[in-house]
Structure formats: C-alpha cells, structure tokens
Amino acid sequence: MKETWRWYGPLDQVQLSEIRQTGAAGIVTALHEIPYGEVWQRNSISKRRDKIKAAGFEWDVVESLPLHEDIKRGTGDLASLFANYRQSMANLAAEGIHTVCYNFMPLLDWTRTELKSPVANGGTCLRFSAFRMAAFEICMLDRAEAENDYPAEVIAKAHEWYVASSDEDQKELLNSIMSGMPGAYDRYDIEGLQRALYTYRGMNAADIRANYQRFLHEVVPTAEDLGLRLCVHPDDPPRDILGLPRIVSDADDIAWIMNAYDAQANGLTLCSGSLGANPENDVVEIARKHSDRVHFAHLRNVRNDPDGSFEEAEHLRGDTDIPALCRILLEEEKTRKSAERRDWQIPFRPDHGHELLSDPQKKTFPGYPLIGRLRGLAEIRGVLHALSA
Template identity: 65%
Template sequence: MIESWRWYGPFDAITLPEIAQTGATGIVTALYEVPYGEVWPEEMIRARQDEISADRDFGLYWNVVESLPVHEDIKRGDGDLERLFANYRQSLRNLAACGISTVCYNFMPLLDWTRTQLDAPAPRGGTALRFSQPHMAAFEIFMLEREGAEADYSEEVRATAREWYEASSEGLRQNLLNSIMAGLPGAFDRYDVEGLREKLKQYVGIGRDELRANYARFLAEVVPAAEEFGIRLCVHPDDPPRNILGLPRIVSTGDDIEWILASQDSPSNGLTLCSGSLGANPANDVPAIARRFAPRIHFAHLRNVAKEPDGSFQEAAHLGGDTDMVALIAALVAEERRRRQEGRADVSIPYRPDHGHELLDDVGRGTHPGYPLIGRMRGLAELRGIVKALQHESVSYD
C-alpha cells in the first residue's frame, strides 16, 4: 500500500517539507486554480509535478488526482455537455501524458462532504468534524425553509432542531451555514442562504432516477477514453451517504457501487473506498464492501466515524469509531496479494489518512477543515502499523 497525503497546493497551510516528515511519499492533489469544466493544461500539470518533486531527498510525487471535478451541468444533464465531456477527456489525456493514472472524482450534486460543526470537542482534547442531524434539520427547516424538509427528519429530531433554532444567536446560525459550506475545498464556492436556495432550484425535477441517468451518460462518455489512456477513474462515495437538502445521493451503498461498476464494466471504472463516508450509513458493512469490490478499488481514504441513534455522527480516531479498521485493511492487503499473484501492474493501492482531529499545534493553524497536520500524521502512523503487521503475517518464514 502506498502512503499518500492530500495537499491543497498553493492554498494549503501545510508545506511539502512538513509532509515529507510524515513518511508519506504519494501526494494527492489537484489543479484547484482551473475552473470546473475547463481543460487541465499539460504545462500546469507538469509544473505542479515539478513543484512536488523538486527536492529529490523527500521522494514525493503526484500519484493521485483528487479531484478532477464533474461540472454541475453534467450532473443535471443540462448545458453544453459535449464541450464538457470533451474537456474532461482531454484532461484525462493530459494527465496520462504526464504519467498520472489514478483519478478520484465524485458525483455528489452541488455540495461535497457536509458537516454541521468543524470544531466539535474530541474526547481527550482537540477538535473533530461533526454532523448533527438536529442541526442539519434546523438549517433545512428554519433557515433555508426548504419545502418538504420536515418529511426528511423524525419528529424527535425536528423537536430538537426547533429548540436549537429558537435558542440560537445569529452568530451560531452563521457558523452553522459556514460549516455546511466548508465541504467545498476544491471549488471554493460559498453560498449564503438565499444563494443556496437559488442553486437548489436548478435541481428541481431531478430525482434519483434522473441523476443516475446523467451519471450513466457521464461514464459512457469518459470511461472508454480512460481505458485508451490507461487511466483508473475511481468514484468517491457520498458524504454523508444519504440525501442532503432534498438532493438525491446515488453512491451511498454497496448496491449503488455495484450499479456504477456494472454500468461500464471496465477496470477504468473503479472505486475510491472511503471508510468514513460509507461508514456513516448504519446499513453499510465497510470491510464487506471492500471485499466485495476489491478488484476495482484504485484508491482508499481511511478514517472512522462514531454514529449516533438519531443519524448524527462524529469523526473518531482512525482506530476508533464503528468500522473495524483492521478487517478493512486486511481486505486491501489481501487484494494486493491477489493482484501480485495475477501479475497485475497496479498491485499497490494508494491510501491516505483522511479527516484527522485537530491536535496540539494544529489548533489555530488555519488548515483546511478536516486536514490538519498532527491529527493526520497520528492517523497515518496508526494505519501504517496495521498495514505492516498484516503484511508481516502474510510472509512465510519457512
């Protein structure tokens, strides 16, 4: 397994020399400067590669793109789609020309990952990301005033949401909005309440079936090109794995993943196994999902969440939470062993520690929410230990 680290390039408070000290070698990044839907120029890709690998002693290299964004028009099935598909294919061609072959993306409409609090207290100090079902209900029902939002929440959650809203200050409500908007680190788009209402109008009439159809068209347009260029596309699951703001989510369960992979049955149509995103759904057995789709896993995000009965969840320590991380990594190590026996070229699965707690000097540093230095380094060290132990067990010393 290839130890990797997400880096936001010129927008990141964490430097490449600091990343080198974590022990990771693969850099997971993107050209955040390029507007959605435009071509990633080869010269910009090479410039970012040169920046990452400038100090040869560090051994850093750009191994995974996260993300090559899918334009909202594609998700809605609207606008100049032929140009957008052509631009996406050309970006894949340019990445391949630069030797980058793993491309993570998502198909979440409008918002990426969604949290309601960015600084929830962690059990032994520090802070964590949190999704509160009552706070999300308060935002949807009382702040956004979305029609039909009440039906998406239980009576108990609605009552708690009302209590919070009526007792909250304008500052707390603004903080809730800011937290929900923080899940857009790649786009750098932010909406106020009225702006979000306007954006949601663009999805009126687009339900699960319509979004699936638009996704199937996207895959049909780009997967053959990915095959031609030797690119491994890998979709990231929905975060959280449930409908948000009345928008359908269609990458939330094992059955969703099966539909996606079957729609273009190609090694170039693969999965980013995100244990935290999938783990937030009580119906998902994440190690079982990893075993089920192991041959098509091209990238892994390893983190953990602790779920609560009302649908809330909080980012846990990497070896805490509800997902059996040892069993999950065992599935990935076993898949690498199988690939090696098959003689596959893509034996090693890149992984990164995802969404760490803000610990010690992380606090107040201004890193991207969920992406501190020390918290992720702690997670990487823990994950590294599991990987090494499992790899050791698989070696015969006779």
C-alpha cells in the first residue's frame, strides 16, 4: 500500500517539506480554490502537480473533485455541470492523475460538533455529540420535525445545553458544524443554512439515489475511456443530517452504488472512520466484499457512544479492527499484482488525527494536524510491515 498525505495546497499550514519528513510518498489534494461546478483547467492542474513533483512526491489522488449541489438536487443546468465534470476528469487524466475521490453528501461534508474535545492522555480530537447536534437542529436552526430524529433523552439533554449556553457557545457550535467544508464557497450562517435546506424540501432518499445514478451514468463511461478511477467517499457521519437523506452510509448503500453502474471505474474510498461511526456497520466485511473496487483508503478510527455520539480515537484503539482491514487490502494488492494490473497498489492516508504536542500552534484545518497524523501514519506503517513480513 502506498503511503499518502492530504495536503490543502496554498491553503495548508503544513508545508510539503514537512510532509517529506513523515515518510509519506504521495500527495492527496485538490484545487480547493475553484468554485464547485467549474472546469479544472489543465494549466492549473499541471502547476499544482509540478509543485508537488518538485517536492519529491506524486499527486496520487484528487480529493475531492466536488459536485455542484444542483447535481445532488437534480436541478439547474445539469447538462453543463456534467460536461464540466467530464472535462475536469479529462484534464486530470491528461496530466497523469487517474484517481478521483468525491462524495454525494447534501450540503455538508464531514460534520462534527466539537473540534477540540480533550482526550485522556492529553491533546484533543474531533467529536460528534448527539445532544449538541440536536440542540443545533431543534433550538438554533428551528428545523421542523427535528425532534423526530432523536431519542427523548438526547432531546432533553439538548435543551439543557441550549438553556445553559452562551452566544459564544452557539457560535462555536455553528463554526464546528461548518468546518468540514475546506475549500467550499458556501459557509452558512443560521439563515443561510435554512435557505439552503429549503432547496431540498420534499426530497427523500429515493430522489437522491435517482440523482446519484444519473451522475454515475453521465460520468463513469468517460472515466472508463480515460482509464480513470472514481471512488465515492462514505457519508460522515453515516446517517441523515439536518433532515437530508444520506445514501452512502451502510453496506446496502454501497452495494447499491457498485451495482448502479457495474464497472471498475465506479469504485469506493474505504473510509474506516466514516463507516465505523455507525456501530451496525461491519467495516471489515464491507472491505472484504468490495475490495476489488477499493481505489483509495482512509484509515482512522472512532469510538462510539450508546446515544449516537462518537469521537476520533487513536488509529489502532477504536471500534474498528484496522489490522484486519490492512490485511484485506494487502491481499487485494497481491491479487491485482498477480493479474499484472498497473494500478495494483492501493494508496491510503492516515485520516484525521489528534492534536498533539505543538499541533495547536500550527492552526491547521480541523482534523488535519501534522504530529497527530504522523503518529497515525507511523502506527499503520508498523501494522503493514508486520503483516507483510
């Protein structure tokens, strides 16, 4: 497996020269400055690729080539949006980049309620608190029917938190929920989020699935022609958020996606943390079933609470068996290599990480500290070496 590292380009406080010291061999990045729906031009791609190459890396994975919200809603000038997406894919392939991660989460990407939750041995982690999310939806956003989405004990705790919270507490909660969108141009305040949610009114999971299937049929044939691998990222967390249906959350969802356009170019980003945030997901079994369609892996761990909350755990100490996942991916690599596939190697990155030691001074994107991810990479590297011995 190839060690890679997520880098946010000019927006990132972690420099490529520092990433070299982690031992990672490849870079995962995107042109975050380009608004969603616009074409990624070849000169912009090549400039970013050349900077990465000059630092001693390959640009292994695009994360992400984002989808405009109109594609998810099935509204607007879809023909132009699909054409732009296909052109961006063609431009990436022309510049030698052939793996593209994306997601189909409505409005928000990964969602957390706390960005600096203390951990036992020192440092902080990302956390999703069920009662804080309920307080946001019910008390701050005033979303109709939000109380139907939470158990009574979570709702009671949500109201307690809201009554005791200050304006600053509420502002911090909104900021935390919005922080999973680096590079996105839509940062919502309460009124803006209410308006954005209104554009999805009346849509159910079947509607979102139909729009997703349309997207696959519009772009996967082009990916096949280009020799490009698309890999969808699971929902994070793997549950409906803000009343919006999420359709990449469990084993049934993933099986549906793989069958919606049955081709190697329609693949999966195996994110152990996202899938692991649903205790009912057997992440190892999902990996085993779909290993031939895994084009990219995010390896991290979470620790779940009974009320639906979870937090980022140490990479080897959460609820998911990371060594078992690594074993499956290594076996899949052997199968691909024996078939003489040029793309036999599976890139992975240590996803998220605790803020440790001097990480807070660096002011990196939430979840992407230098030292915390370096610890995760070192631990996973050790597992891979042991399994490969």
